[in-house]
Amino acid sequence: MSSDETVAREEKSHPPCIGFHNELEKIQEIISMHRSGTKQNVAILGLPYSGRSTLLTTLREEYKDSSYFVEYGSWITKKRKLLESRYSQPIVFIDGCQYLFSRRIGGFSVLDDFLEEVASSSSLFITTWNLYAWNYIRRVREVERFFPKIIRLSPLSDTEMRQCILKDYTEAELQFIGDVDIELPSLLRFTPYPVKLPWKSEPVELPLPRVNIDRVSLRRHKKEMNLSDEELVFQKITKMAGGNPGVGKAIWKKSFEYPTVNLKDYTPMRMPDPLLRNDAFILGIIAMTGSITREELEEAAGGEYPICPTLYRLLSLEVIMKVNGEYQICPEALLLVNEMLLKLRIFWE
Amino acid sequence: MMVDTQLAEIYDEIIPLLIDAVVIFIIAYLLARVISFILIRTSEFFGHARIAVRMIVPILNILIYTAAILLVIQRVVTLSTIELVAFSGLFGAAIGFGLKDAFANVIGGVIIAFEKPFRIGDRIKMGEYYGEVVELGLIDTRIITPDDSYVTIPNHKIFTQSVASANAGKTEMQVVVDVFIDHTADIARAIEIFKDAIVTSRHVYITDACFYTILTENKMYSVRLRARAYVWDLRDEFECKAEISRRTKTAFQEAGIFPPRLFSGDQNA
Numbered sequence: 001m002s003s004d005e006t007v008a009r010e011e012k013s014h015p016p017c018i019g020f021h022n023e024l025e026k027i028q029e030i031i032s033m034h035r036s037g038t039k040q041n042v043a044i045l046g047l048p049y050s051g052r053s054t055l056l057t058t059l060r061e062e063y064k065d066s067s068y069f070v071e072y073g074s075w076i077t078k079k080r081k082l083l084e085s086r087y088s089q090p091i092v093f094i095d096g097c098q099y100l101f102s103r104r105i106g107g108f109s110v111l112d113d114f115l116e117e118v119a120s121s122s123s124l125f126i127t128t129w130n131l132y133a134w135n136y137i138r139r140v141r142e143v144e145r146f147f148p149k150i151i152r153l154s155p156l157s158d159t160e161m162r163q164c165i166l167k168d169y170t171e172a173e174l175q176f177i178g179d180v181d182i183e184l185p186s187l188l189r190f191t192p193y194p195v196k197l198p199w200k201s202e203p204v205e206l207p208l209p210r211v212n213i214d215r216v217s218l219r220r221h222k223k224e225m226n227l228s229d230e231e232l233v234f235q236k237i238t239k240m241a242g243g244n245p246g247v248g249k250a251i252w253k254k255s256f257e258y259p260t261v262n263l264k265d266y267t268p269m270r271m272p273d274p275l276l277r278n279d280a281f282i283l284g285i286i287a288m289t290g291s292i293t294r295e296e297l298e299e300a301a302g303g304e305y306p307i308c309p310t311l312y313r314l315l316s317l318e319v320i321m322k323v324n325g326e327y328q329i330c331p332e333a334l335l336l337v338n339e340m341l342l343k344l345r346i347f348w349e
Numbered sequence: 350m351m352v353d354t355q356l357a358e359i360y361d362e363i364i365p366l367l368i369d370a371v372v373i374f375i376i377a378y379l380l381a382r383v384i385s386f387i388l389i390r391t392s393e394f395f396g397h398a399r400i401a402v403r404m405i406v407p408i409l410n411i412l413i414y415t416a417a418i419l420l421v422i423q424r425v426v427t428l429s430t431i432e433l434v435a436f437s438g439l440f441g442a443a444i445g446f447g448l449k450d451a452f453a454n455v456i457g458g459v460i461i462a463f464e465k466p467f468r469i470g471d472r473i474k475m476g477e478y479y480g481e482v483v484e485l486g487l488i489d490t491r492i493i494t495p496d497d498s499y500v501t502i503p504n505h506k507i508f509t510q511s512v513a514s515a516n517a518g519k520t521e522m523q524v525v526v527d528v529f530i531d532h533t534a535d536i537a538r539a540i541e542i543f544k545d546a547i548v549t550s551r552h553v554y555i556t557d558a559c560f561y562t563i564l565t566e567n568k569m570y571s572v573r574l575r576a577r578a579y580v581w582d583l584r585d586e587f588e589c590k591a592e593i594s595r596r597t598k599t600a601f602q603e604a605g606i607f608p609p610r611l612f613s614g615d616q617n618a
Contacts, residue, residue, distance in 0.1 A: 105545040105600045139555040140548045274393050277585070281551040302549070302596050343396025345521075345554050345581040 018167075018245075019160040020055050023151050027059060027126060030149055031091060034124040041118060041125040043097075043147035045134050047338065048290050049246020049331050050153045052128035056095045059126065063091055072096035074326075075289070075296055076110050092123045098133035098289055101141075104299045111141060118146050132288040135348045152192070155243020162234040164245045165252050236263050242335050250331035269336045271317070275344070279310045283319065283329075284346035287337055291326045370421045377417035381410045400470040400518055407462040407469070407485035414487060450505060451488070457504030458487040465518065466507065472515040472522060472583050475502055481584065495587060515583065521554050522583040526593045529571040534606045536565065536572060542604060546597040547578050552589035554581030571609035 023044070030040055046052045053071070060069045068089040076099055101111040118125050127147065129137075138144050156164060193208035241247035255266045275283065278301075285300045286292055294311070301307050311327065314320045319333045329337055341347045385406045392402035460466075462485060467473045471482050473492065478500050480492035489501045516522035526547075530539050540563055547553055547561050555561060559579035566573045580589040601607075 103549045105542055105549060105596060107549065108545065277551070277582075300549075301551075302592075303599075304551075304592060304595070343394075343398075345396065348555060 018164045019156045020051065020058075020153060023055060023153060024058065026149075026151055028062075030126075031063065031124065034090070039122070039124055040149045041147045042127065042149045042151060043134065043143070044126070044128045044151045044153065045131045046128070046153035047131050047244060048287060048329055048334060049244055049250075050131075051156075051245050052153060053095050054245075055153070056093050056126070056128050060093050063093075067091035067093055069093045070095070072099035074291070074293075075099050075102055077102075078110070088123075090123055092121075092125050094125065094127045096130075096290070097127045098130040098137075101133075101137060102296060102299065103136070103285060103288070104302065107299075108141065111137070115141065115143065115146050130288060130290055132284070132347050136288060139348055156238065156245055156248070157243070158231070158235050158238045161238040161241070161243070161245065161248045162230075165234070165237070165249055233261055233263055240266075240268055240335075244331075244334065247331045247334050254332065269318070269333050271319075271336060271340060275340060276310075277344075278305050279313055280341060280344050280346050282307055282310045283314055283337060284341050286314075286320055286327050287329050287334075287341065287347075291323070291328050293326050297327065366424060369424050373417050373420050373424075377413050381413045384409055384413075396520075398520075400468055400520055403469040404465070404518075407458070411459060411462055411487060450503070453505035453508065454488045454503050457507045458485070458489075461485055461490065461504060461507060466512055467514045468518045470520075470583070471518060472586065474513040474515075475506060476510050478502065515586075520583060521559055521579045521581050522586060523559075523577055524580050524586055524589050526576045526578070526590050526597075528574050528594065528597055528601075529568070529609050530574065530601070531607045531609050532567075532570075532572060534572070535604075538604055539572075539574060539601065539606045540565070542600045542606070543574050543576060543597055546593050546600065547576050550578075550589060550593050550596075552580045552582070552585045552592060553578050555579070 027042060027044075030042055033040065044052055044055060056069075060067060066089060068091070070093070072094070073096060097114075100114050101108045125147070131152075134143070144150065190207035191210055192205040195204050195206050197204055237248050237251050240251055251266065252261070255261055255263050282297055282301065285297060289296075294307070297307050297311070311320075315322065318330055319337060320327050321330050322328075338347070342349070388402060388406050388409075392399045395402050467482055469482050469485055472480070473482055475490075475492075478492060478494060480494035480498075480500060482490060482492050483499075484491040486504075489503050492500050492502065494500060528543065530536070543563060544561075547563075548555065553561070555578075561576060561578035564575045564577075566575065576593070578589075578593075580586055
């Protein structure tokens with residue numbers, strides 16, 4: 001089912017980009033610098049469902065006269081001239097670069113070609129990558145040397161999550177049941193801050209404590225019992241989703257029965273037992289690609305073990321789902337999968 | 350009358366004390382076993398921090414048994430200074446003559462628990478044995494060898510033998526995988542395939558500190574490709590080597606890279 005098709009999107013209406021203001025500003029600045037002669041290719045990194053494609057589509061809309069847009073939706077298997085005459089545009093947006101390689105013997109040749117052409121092209125490449133795939137491939141192919149500007153998508157705030165979810169509804173349609181026990185987050189949060197050390201080539205990320213200013217007002221509101229059911233619901237959804245819009249929407253869908261939204265009965269996912277190593281590896285491959293066929297998973301397993309029992313177990317645990325014949329992580333299981341596979345070192349840092 | 354008095358003394362004083370001692374040691378034993386069981390089971394949920402959690406077990410065991418011994422001594426023996434000196438002399442003589450090894454084992458156990466030359470979960474080589482440490486006791490250390498033998502090593506051996514720990518308390522450990530190809534084979538292509546086999550292995554873990562290398566060496570009848578990489582869980586050491594070798598061999602066959610045509614008795618010669 002693998003395809004080497006690259007799809008240039010047609011003009012059509014796209015959902016508005018909610019959040020990511022800092023990211024947009026940074027990229028706009030990089031594009032202006034490119035116009036004045038400084039080229040720094042960009043890698044936009046995010047977890048699955050974090051809104052990478054939405055951000056890139058917004059950028060494409062803004063720069064449609066001077067850019068070319070490519071979207072990869074499945075594994076690119078054949079070597080091809082990636083930079084043809086159509087790539088003569090000064091800006092090239094590429095969405096889904098994790099599909100340029102596959103974790104198997106001989107699975108990196110297309111990516112090698114791509115990197116070679118990125119290095120030789122005068123165009124500015126603005127690319128999106130699945131964070132897990134990026135962390136893997138940077139160890140294998142040092143891709144960060146080709147994309148010196150790395151932008152990590154920040155989580156949505158409660159207000160942004162609300163906007164993102166409610167854009168398809170009218171206010172009058174919904175009733176909120178927010179009688180849920182909200183555990184307010186701590187006033188301090190830790191965000192990764194890249195620090196350049198003289199003896200290391202790549203920056204080291206140190207956890208930098210920041211005060212949750214937004215949450216100070218929420219804490220005060222909570223004390224005064226002023227939070228409405230709607231605010232409580234979106235606060236809880238944002239917290240459970242870790243600010244990931246796709247995960248937030250999935251939680252919303254699970255707790256929404258027209259016209260009522262009820263989070264009382266929603267329970268976050270739990271894994272009954274530790275995963276077997278083979279299962280964890282296959283789960284990691286699915287999370288790394290975003291969407292993958294059974295044949296590709298079999299190739300990743302290298303014929304070492306049957307993947308049928310693994311897929312059955314992961315499907316029955318509702319950690320993965322099958323969409324159009326391809327396997328994907330269930331959005332509401334994403335944070336659990338992230339935590340589990342980081343512990344098992346399936347995801348590299 | 351004298352006999353009756355002695356019997357009464359035994360019934361009134363010694364037997365209750367013995368019962369107390371037995372009960373204290375049984376409780377200590379059960380407590381140590383339960384805590385060990387819970388910690389070892391729980392440690393599986395901690396991923397790469399597994400070994401750190403398991404290291405608490407021997408230290409807790411030592412604390413529990415020391416507390417039990419002190420409790421028994423406090424209840425059984427109330428010694429004056431002269432009696433204490435006499436008791437110490439007798440105790441020293443007993444250690445010197447009969448309990449020397451046992452005492453050395455206990456001291457060795459305490460040193461292993463606190464100095465940590467190796468830990469539970471480490472792959473160690475001590476004397477002729479190599480295997481994973483599964484239990485650190487007060488008297489002995491138990492390891493499981495790759496052929497599934499359960500080996501008990503007295504703790505006093507730490508004073509007389511060197512110990513090699515392959516992972517030094519970490520979950521990851523380095524593995525070395527060798528493959529041999531013919532001199533006429535395309536070495537560049539072979540290295541490319543071998544690299545891919547390593548970085549795509551489900552057992553390999555790569556970070557700044559855990560990197561992989563590939564070395565080549567010309568032998569008389571072959572070219573040796575040697576990979577050094579880190580397996581992310583040392584329990585997969587042998588499976589990792591086997592998996593990389595198998596996948597490399599299959600890919601070599603598909604790419605027309607052949608093994609050495611002529612084999613000598615010793616490939617390392």
